[in-house]
Amino acid sequence: MLSGSRYALARLISTVENRSTDILQLMERIYGHVRGIPTLGITGPPGAGKSTFVDRLIARYRQEGKRVAVIAVDPSSPFSGGAILGDRIRMQSHALDAGVFIRSLGSRGHFGGLTMSTSEVVKLFDAAGFDVVLIETVGVGQTEFSVMEVADTVIVILVPESGDTIQTMKAGLLEVADLFVVNKADREGADKIQAELRNMLHLKPATDGWQIPVVLTVASRGQGIDEAFDQIQAHQAWLAASAETRRAEIRRRDFQAIVLEEVGSRILRVIDLPEGPVAELQTRVRDGGLNPYSAALSLFREPARLSQLVSAAFLEPS
Amino acid sequence: MLSGSRYALARLISTVENRSTDILQLMERIYGHVRGIPTLGITGPPGAGKSTFVDRLIARYRQEGKRVAVIAVDPSSPFSGGAILGDRIRMQSHALDAGVFIRSLGSRGHFGGLTMSTSEVVKLFDAAGFDVVLIETVGVGQTEFSVMEVADTVIVILVPESGDTIQTMKAGLLEVADLFVVNKADREGADKIQAELRNMLHLKPATDGWQIPVVLTVASRGQGIDEAFDQIQAHQAWLAASAETRRAEIRRRDFQAIVLEEVGSRILRVIDLPEGPVAELQTRVRDGGLNPYSAALSLFREPARLSQLVSAAFLEPS
Numbered sequence: 231m232l233s234g235s236r237y238a239l240a241r242l243i244s245t246v247e248n249r250s251t252d253i254l255q256l257m258e259r260i261y262g263h264v265r266g267i268p269t270l271g272i273t274g275p276p277g278a279g280k281s282t283f284v285d286r287l288i289a290r291y292r293q294e295g296k297r298v299a300v301i302a303v304d305p306s307s308p309f310s311g312g313a314i315l316g317d318r319i320r321m322q323s324h325a326l327d328a329g330v331f332i333r334s335l336g337s338r339g340h341f342g343g344l345t346m347s348t349s350e351v352v353k354l355f356d357a358a359g360f361d362v363v364l365i366e367t368v369g370v371g372q373t374e375f376s377v378m379e380v381a382d383t384v385i386v387i388l389v390p391e392s393g394d395t396i397q398t399m400k401a402g403l404l405e406v407a408d409l410f411v412v413n414k415a416d417r418e419g420a421d422k423i424q425a426e427l428r429n430m431l432h433l434k435p436a437t438d439g440w441q442i443p444v445v446l447t448v449a450s451r452g453q454g455i456d457e458a459f460d461q462i463q464a465h466q467a468w469l470a471a472s473a474e475t476r477r478a479e480i481r482r483r484d485f486q487a488i489v490l491e492e493v494g495s496r497i498l499r500v501i502d503l504p505e506g507p508v509a510e511l512q513t514r515v516r517d518g519g520l521n522p523y524s525a526a527l528s529l530f531r532e533p534a535r536l537s538q539l540v541s542a543a544f545l546e547p548s
Numbered sequence: 549m550l551s552g553s554r555y556a557l558a559r560l561i562s563t564v565e566n567r568s569t570d571i572l573q574l575m576e577r578i579y580g581h582v583r584g585i586p587t588l589g590i591t592g593p594p595g596a597g598k599s600t601f602v603d604r605l606i607a608r609y610r611q612e613g614k615r616v617a618v619i620a621v622d623p624s625s626p627f628s629g630g631a632i633l634g635d636r637i638r639m640q641s642h643a644l645d646a647g648v649f650i651r652s653l654g655s656r657g658h659f660g661g662l663t664m665s666t667s668e669v670v671k672l673f674d675a676a677g678f679d680v681v682l683i684e685t686v687g688v689g690q691t692e693f694s695v696m697e698v699a700d701t702v703i704v705i706l707v708p709e710s711g712d713t714i715q716t717m718k719a720g721l722l723e724v725a726d727l728f729v730v731n732k733a734d735r736e737g738a739d740k741i742q743a744e745l746r747n748m749l750h751l752k753p754a755t756d757g758w759q760i761p762v763v764l765t766v767a768s769r770g771q772g773i774d775e776a777f778d779q780i781q782a783h784q785a786w787l788a789a790s791a792e793t794r795r796a797e798i799r800r801r802d803f804q805a806i807v808l809e810e811v812g813s814r815i816l817r818v819i820d821l822p823e824g825p826v827a828e829l830q831t832r833v834r835d836g837g838l839n840p841y842s843a844a845l846s847l848f849r850e851p852a853r854l855s856q857l858v859s860a861a862f863l864e865p866s
Contacts, residue, residue: 254848256842276593471768478834485833485840486819489826490812492848497811508807515803516796522803523576530572530810533863540858545851 231358232263236331239358243333246350254492257350263357266477268466271381272366273374274405278387282449283458284366288324290459291362297474298324299363300332301348303377331360346491349380350486362497372546375406382476383465385458387411390419396426404430405444408465411458415446440468496543507538549676550581557676561651564668569670572810575668581675586784589699590684591692591724596705597731600767601776602684606642609680616642617673617681618650619666649678664809667698667802684794695723700794703776703785705729706745708737710724714744722748725760726783731777733764758786814861815823825856 231238246253270287274280286299291298324330327466335347348365355363365381367374378384386407388396410427412420427444443461447454469476501508511529514520529535549556564571588605592598602618609616642648653665670681683693683699692764696702704725706714712722728745730738745762761779765772786793819826832838847853 247748253846255840258839258845261839261841317786424763453850478836481836481840482830482834485830486816486841488844489847490815494808494812494846494853495814498804498807510805516800518796518799521576521579522799523572525803526806526810527572527576529807530862536862540862544848544854544858546755 231354236328239331239354240333241364241525242354243351246347246354247335249347249495253350254488257353260353260357264353265356266517267356267360267362268462269352269363269365270462271378271384272364272387273384274387274411275379275389275392275457276368278389278392279449280366280387283387283411283413283447283455284364285324286449286452286455287364287459288330290455292324292327292329296361297329297359298331299358299360300330301355301363301365301547302332302334303344303348303367303374304334304336331355345376345380346487348377349487352380355404360472378406382469383408383462385411385462388423389414389424390417392423393419393426396423396430406484408440409442409458409461410444411443411447411454412444413447413449415454416448420446438472440465469488493543497539500539500543501541507535507542509537549672552677554646557649557672558651560672561653561669564665564672564729565653567665567813571668572806575671578675580669582671585674585678585680585697586780586793587670587683588780589680589702590682590705591696591697591702592705592729593707593710594686596707596710597767598684598705601705601729601731601765601773602682603642604767604770604773605682605777607649608773610642610645610647614647614679615647615677617676617678618648619669619673620650620652620679621662621666621683621685622652623693650674663694663698664805666695667805670698696724700787701726701780703727703729703780703823705731706741707732708735708741710741711737711744714741714748714769725762726758727776727779728762729772730762731765733772734766738764756790758783758791759776760774812863815857818857818861821860825853825860829853831865 231242242256245256272280272284272287288298288300324332333351335351337345352363352365365377367377384406386403386409388410390412412424412427414420424444424446431442431444445454445458445459445461449455500506501512502508508529511520511525515522515525529539549560560574561573577853590598590602590605606616606618642650651669653662666683670683673681683695685695689691702724704721704727706728708730730742730745732738742764749760749762763772763776763779765776767773818824819830821827826847829838829843833840833843847857
């Protein structure tokens with residue numbers, strides 16, 4: 231992958247997505263090649279035209295000669311077993327361009343897994359020599375916002391009809407956005423929603439000198455893309471000033487997330503072992519003889535049983 | 549709370565929401581009073597009229613003399629520190645009714661916390677003598693779907709304009725829904741979307757004899773509410789047939805979630821201890837001297853250090 235093989239890259243992404251047990255070893259080797267390339271998050275309600283916007287943004291980066299990776303995050307796919315982003319087809323214009331790599335990512339496994347996988351796939355793209363990563367989500371929800379934590383510039387895309395979305399998601403949108411884009415701005419109400427957003431933004435305490443812009447676009451016709459691109463560049467330049475503090479915090483959070491993920495999967499594996507130290511307890515819970523809270527409490531209260539679980543999960547070679 | 553104090557109930561809900569350290573003891577005591585009352589999930593995109601529908605559904609249950617609890621789940625609130633469901637106001641018509649209890653629930657703390665808290669608050673309402681719990685979410689996303697796992701009848705509310713939402717969320721919606729409601733059905737396109745949904749549903753393998761209905765409503769005028777109510781009752785009756793298997797599986801999952809939650813919070817507490825066994829490792833990661841994967845690996849590879857962490861997290865009295 232480090233020598234540029236797309237096939238190796240695709241295979242490593244699958245390894246990460248499937249939460250294979252040697253991820254830590256893999257990521258440890260990759261990490262030295264991670265430079266910290268710009269990572270953009272693009273989120274917004276379904277139908278806001280995110281894919282069209284991303285399509286145009288890819289083209290804009292390609293004009294600059296940049297190699298672009300795209301992660302299309304689809305939180306609905308744990309239900310289907312595969313990604314279902316029909317919108318991908320719209321990005322086919324870049325399908326034959328070796329400077330563009332598009333990958334859908336679904337969430338398998340337990341809570342937080344999608345954010346974790348996204349963060350790792352970003353590092354793979356970075357180590358593989360790409361110049362920028364775009365992370366696109368399907369909708370706006372807690373998972374999507376959580377995935378956006380991986381990005382350093384978050385673009386929230388709305389449309390003139392998004393009044394309801396703004397109302398219900400107000401606090402979340404304000405917290406997550408570094409840049410608002412009102413797409414399909416040739417429709418009625420674009421100026422009104424731009425004014426509303428600016429009004430909301432004035433109520434928000436300024437973050438160390440970054441004034442969140444609200445850009446109007448008609449992505450389907452390429453209008454406003456240059457302005458959005460310039461604002462993204464401006465935000466990246468602004469970030470550079472505080473880069474070291476930010477990166478230190480990211481490293482700390484990465485470390486905690488990696489440890490928690492590993493701890494969680496080890497514990498879960500041991501709980502489910504048919505002959506494991508918790509098997510009898512779990513059977514009694516399932517059969518209704520013991521309530522799940524009493525069972526959990528007895529586990530944490532009985533040093534002998536807890537030692538067995540902890541030993542099996544952490545101290546024995548797995 | 550068990551003797552009917554609304555004040556005690558409200559306080560216990562806050563205890564659960566704040567993830568206080570004695571939740572397990574609290575829930576253990578409550579559990580014996582949990583009967584397994586009907587728990588309905590109501591989800592759908594913002595603007596679909598979920599709150600109005602819930603408002604009507606509450607009234608319908610009140611007609612039957614049932615005591616109704618409502619949990620309004622707001623995944624955007626970790627960003628604001630408080631729930632921001634302006635829609636709540638619409639439910640004020642029940643504000644003075646002692647047979648109705650409405651509570652917003654935000655997600656604080658780490659991944660999965662919201663589903664966990666929701667599951668526990670349902671149990672509190674159950675033990676407190678309510679007859680039915682309605683769980684309403686703000687939007688449709690992975691978190692919302694995850695919260696819906698707590699419900700036994702899930703109602704997905706759409707509007708005639710939800711074509712985009714259906715397209716992007718197809719697999720997730722199909723998997724999660726026990727009942728579709730097309731609200732605002734007096735608008736153009738209601739029949740079309742009903743037909744589309746029915747078409748999708750025909751492609752889905754039937755789940756042991758439950759045919760997912762698609763009900764048209766105009767909640768603002770009370771139209772279709774009786775039919776939706778009847779379908780909910782029908783689904784609950786259908787569930788009763790497989791209740792024991794289902795409950796056994798729920799108990800097992802509850803147990804695993806409780807253990808994982810406790811393990812995660814204990815580990816995180818120890819990692820962040822300034823003088824703890826991982827403090828030096830974390831400082832080196834933050835300062836950039838050690839990559840987070842190497843640090844995590846060294847933790848899991850060095851028996852001495854791992855023992856210290858595990859002891860501090862699990863084997864010493866906290």
